Amino acid sequence: MKNKLLTFLGIMFMLSANVTGQEAPWRFSRVESPQIHADRSVTFNLFAPAASEILLNGGWMGWGENVALVKNDTGLWSVTAGPLEPEIYTYAFYVDGVKVLDPANTSVVRDGRRFESMLLIPGERSALYMVRDVPHGTLSKVWYESPTLEMNRRMYVYTPPGYAESGDRYPVLYLLHGGGGDEDAWTTLGRTCQIMDNLIAEKRCRPMIVVMTNGNPGDAAAPGEEPVLEEARQRGGIFEMGTRRFEESLVKDVIPFVEKHYRTLAGSENRAVSGLSMGGMQTMNLGFDHPEMFSYYGVMSMGITGKDRSGRNWFQDVEARMQHLKEYGYQLYWVGCGTDDFLHDAAVNLVEEMKRHDMEVVYLETGGGHTWSNWRIYLSELAPLLFR
Amino acid sequence: MKNKLLTFLGIMFMLSANVTGQEAPWRFSRVESPQIHADRSVTFNLFAPAASEILLNGGWMGWGENVALVKNDTGLWSVTAGPLEPEIYTYAFYVDGVKVLDPANTSVVRDGRRFESMLLIPGERSALYMVRDVPHGTLSKVWYESPTLEMNRRMYVYTPPGYAESGDRYPVLYLLHGGGGDEDAWTTLGRTCQIMDNLIAEKRCRPMIVVMTNGNPGDAAAPGEEPVLEEARQRGGIFEMGTRRFEESLVKDVIPFVEKHYRTLAGSENRAVSGLSMGGMQTMNLGFDHPEMFSYYGVMSMGITGKDRSGRNWFQDVEARMQHLKEYGYQLYWVGCGTDDFLHDAAVNLVEEMKRHDMEVVYLETGGGHTWSNWRIYLSELAPLLFR
Numbered sequence: 174m175k176n177k178l179l180t181f182l183g184i185m186f187m188l189s190a191n192v193t194g195q196e197a198p199w200r201f202s203r204v205e206s207p208q209i210h211a212d213r214s215v216t217f218n219l220f221a222p223a224a225s226e227i228l229l230n231g232g233w234m235g236w237g238e239n240v241a242l243v244k245n246d247t248g249l250w251s252v253t254a255g256p257l258e259p260e261i262y263t264y265a266f267y268v269d270g271v272k273v274l275d276p277a278n279t280s281v282v283r284d285g286r287r288f289e290s291m292l293l294i295p296g297e298r299s300a301l302y303m304v305r306d307v308p309h310g311t312l313s314k315v316w317y318e319s320p321t322l323e324m325n326r327r328m329y330v331y332t333p334p335g336y337a338e339s340g341d342r343y344p345v346l347y348l349l350h351g352g353g354g355d356e357d358a359w360t361t362l363g364r365t366c367q368i369m370d371n372l373i374a375e376k377r378c379r380p381m382i383v384v385m386t387n388g389n390p391g392d393a394a395a396p397g398e399e400p401v402l403e404e405a406r407q408r409g410g411i412f413e414m415g416t417r418r419f420e421e422s423l424v425k426d427v428i429p430f431v432e433k434h435y436r437t438l439a440g441s442e443n444r445a446v447s448g449l450s451m452g453g454m455q456t457m458n459l460g461f462d463h464p465e466m467f468s469y470y471g472v473m474s475m476g477i478t479g480k481d482r483s484g485r486n487w488f489q490d491v492e493a494r495m496q497h498l499k500e501y502g503y504q505l506y507w508v509g510c511g512t513d514d515f516l517h518d519a520a521v522n523l524v525e526e527m528k529r530h531d532m533e534v535v536y537l538e539t540g541g542g543h544t545w546s547n548w549r550i551y552l553s554e555l556a557p558l559l560f561r
Numbered sequence: 562m563k564n565k566l567l568t569f570l571g572i573m574f575m576l577s578a579n580v581t582g583q584e585a586p587w588r589f590s591r592v593e594s595p596q597i598h599a600d601r602s603v604t605f606n607l608f609a610p611a612a613s614e615i616l617l618n619g620g621w622m623g624w625g626e627n628v629a630l631v632k633n634d635t636g637l638w639s640v641t642a643g644p645l646e647p648e649i650y651t652y653a654f655y656v657d658g659v660k661v662l663d664p665a666n667t668s669v670v671r672d673g674r675r676f677e678s679m680l681l682i683p684g685e686r687s688a689l690y691m692v693r694d695v696p697h698g699t700l701s702k703v704w705y706e707s708p709t710l711e712m713n714r715r716m717y718v719y720t721p722p723g724y725a726e727s728g729d730r731y732p733v734l735y736l737l738h739g740g741g742g743d744e745d746a747w748t749t750l751g752r753t754c755q756i757m758d759n760l761i762a763e764k765r766c767r768p769m770i771v772v773m774t775n776g777n778p779g780d781a782a783a784p785g786e787e788p789v790l791e792e793a794r795q796r797g798g799i800f801e802m803g804t805r806r807f808e809e810s811l812v813k814d815v816i817p818f819v820e821k822h823y824r825t826l827a828g829s830e831n832r833a834v835s836g837l838s839m840g841g842m843q844t845m846n847l848g849f850d851h852p853e854m855f856s857y858y859g860v861m862s863m864g865i866t867g868k869d870r871s872g873r874n875w876f877q878d879v880e881a882r883m884q885h886l887k888e889y890g891y892q893l894y895w896v897g898c899g900t901d902d903f904l905h906d907a908a909v910n911l912v913e914e915m916k917r918h919d920m921e922v923v924y925l926e927t928g929g930g931h932t933w934s935n936w937r938i939y940l941s942e943l944a945p946l947l948f949r
Contacts, residue, residue, distance in 0.1 A: 223658040270611035271656045279674045279784040286667045306788040309704035316697035396667040400694040
């Protein structure tokens with residue numbers, strides 16, 4: 174009874190002012206959205222009496238597709254989608270042509286410069302992506318000097334549950350994002366902490382450190398997190414993805430920093446590198462150019478591309494470079510790609526070239542395309558194979 | 562030349578697919594917004610040819626106020642505000658009555674369940690809030706066992722620049738959020754990492770560890786970050802703010818964890834606690850009930866309130882409790898409040914009560930109200946006074 178009284182008073186007393194911060198109009202959302210039903214269909218609701226048209230676009234739809242919400246006589250717009258497979262989806266409303274996040278949903282993710290509302294449909298596949306009541310690792314935003322790139326740069330470091338207490342040393346997975354992304358991407362859309370926590374709790378995966386760098390060599394950190402320096406801004410973004418400067422900085426700057434500041438296991442047999450799209454290209458480059466550094470490779474949604482429209486072959490030295498990797502050897506070379514991925518042929522090409530060189534390769538082909546849905550699956554499948 | 566070619570190919574090759582992720586419609590924003598002009602006026606732009614009305618609400622306006630954007634013949638809506646004082650502001654558009662984040666602005670902050678676009682006007686005051694090219698501390702999301710609250714809970718720990726290399730021990734500031742907030746709040750709206758990095762770089766502040774907990778005793782972590790447990794959900798939020806259970810867990814669970822896992826300096830003279838609003842109440846409670854634990858207190862936008870409408874006096878035992886604090890003593894009791902704050906009288910009351918008890922107190926009165934603008938100023942003013 175005492176607690177209930179205090180509760181009531183607490184709300185009367187402080188909520189209205191503090192939540193609002195006297196800074197912007199705000200009200201309790203009376204709308205529930207998204208509503209996930211027992212059959213995994215989902216109802217989306219948005220209160221907008223003055224709007225003329227509201228569309229929904231969700232990650233389960235095709236590119237550029239949308240579905241219209243219908244307005245009831247109270248001004249509430251609704252639509253039901255699905256049933257949807259257990260997965261994480263992003264979605265947004267378009268109110269009279271303008272993109273709107275779902276105000277009733279506090280899950281919001283950033284993908285590059287784009288924000289979307291997030292929806293998790295519970296089920297077998299997505300169980301790995303949920304925050305569950307298991308021991309959690311620590312995620313740290315760490316700054317390090319990069320003499321190679323002449324910058325102080327930011328990365329994320331995941332240390333597994335028990336790291337602080339155990340005194341043990343751990344192997345390290347270097348996990349690389351794609352073009353347009355940054356060091357946030359694997360921790361948000363990629364659900365790396367949840368996947369690693371859950372795999373480790375289920376003993377399906379060795380406890381390991383996961384290092385998520387910013388793979389854009391001209392950028393110090395994600396948008397808004399980098400120091401305000403005009404020179405950095407002018408260099409930034411993905412505009413240097415073909416230069417191999419990031420790959421060089423990973424070997425010269427990142428790995429020495431990680432191995433100095435964290436309790437890592439020594440030697441190439443305790444280092445893995447994996448990345449998606451641009452990060453898959455960087456993973457391939459690291460294997461070709463620095464095979465002495467790693468024993469495990471995971472190439473996601475990438476491979477050996479043919480000539481592009483300008484006639485340039487991105488992997489023209491592939492014969493000699495692949496031979497270099499073969500001479501050093503490795504424990505695992507893993508490739509994952511979706512059949513609808515625009516780089517599917519390139520991935521198949523990589524796998525076939527490796528086989529032609531009598532190099533062992535594990536290829537996981539999934540449905541779907543160049544999506545975070547696939548990259549979460551690939552991390553979930555790859556991590557259990559590492560450091561065995 | 563080679564780099565430029567690679568650059569061009571890289572963009573052609575991967576950007577369109579990876580950024581979009583084949584998951585949602587996306588296009589380069591051709592609109593620049595917000596545009597900060599030399600006189601610190603700001604132009605906001607939103608492309609919305611089909612909208613009927615667009616309003617702007619910004620943190621520099623009064624509660625519930627707004628200003629209309631004007632549409633030009635291309636469908637671009639614009640309005641110019643200010644000049645604005647150097648500060649961090651949040652803002653949002655309202656398109657036909659629906660709240661919209663600025664799609665051209667990648668700075669987005671969450672305040673409780675509310676998302677807003679963020680704008681930083683450079684200048685003397687806001688210089689502390691910017692990411693600058695100075696040594697940066699590390700921010701870690703850490704999970705710890707709370708036997709007191711029967712939960713595995715999350716907090717943020719800031720370790721200052723040089724922590725990893727120095728081997729030194731550091732004093733600790735426990736920094737508490739307000740009602741409706743969570744452990745994210747001080748790191749996002751509060752700009753704690755930037756303020757601490759910049760103060761330490763300018764040698765205005767001792768290097769210290771800053772621990773930012775979740776002050777809602779029924780919650781494990783911020784929304785979407787807590788394990789999906791129905792019991793936790795039912796307890797959660799601010800509905801237990803008056804129970805002093807969080808204060809108990811800070812003393813019994815958080816401080817021992819921090820002092821075990823981080824290189825901290827021993828003793829109450831190396832512990833400070835500060836908080837805003839609800840966190841200010843918790844700071845007062847910690848001083849009254851556990852004066853043996855701390856030597857530095859910072860009460861922001863809080864104080865001794867009178868009786869509320871129900872006749873309840875939240876600080877009815879204040880005489881004995883204040884005496885308890887006085888007997889143990891402290892190095893600094895600091896109070897900050899704005900003249901427009903709805904708790905201004907309460908803060909003045911606290912200061913006067915302390916003086917009546919011959920207890921030393923430092924009071925900083927600012928303009929403004931119950932706002933993050935003030936709380937950032939208070940942290941900037943308080944941190945240099947700690948552990949001296």
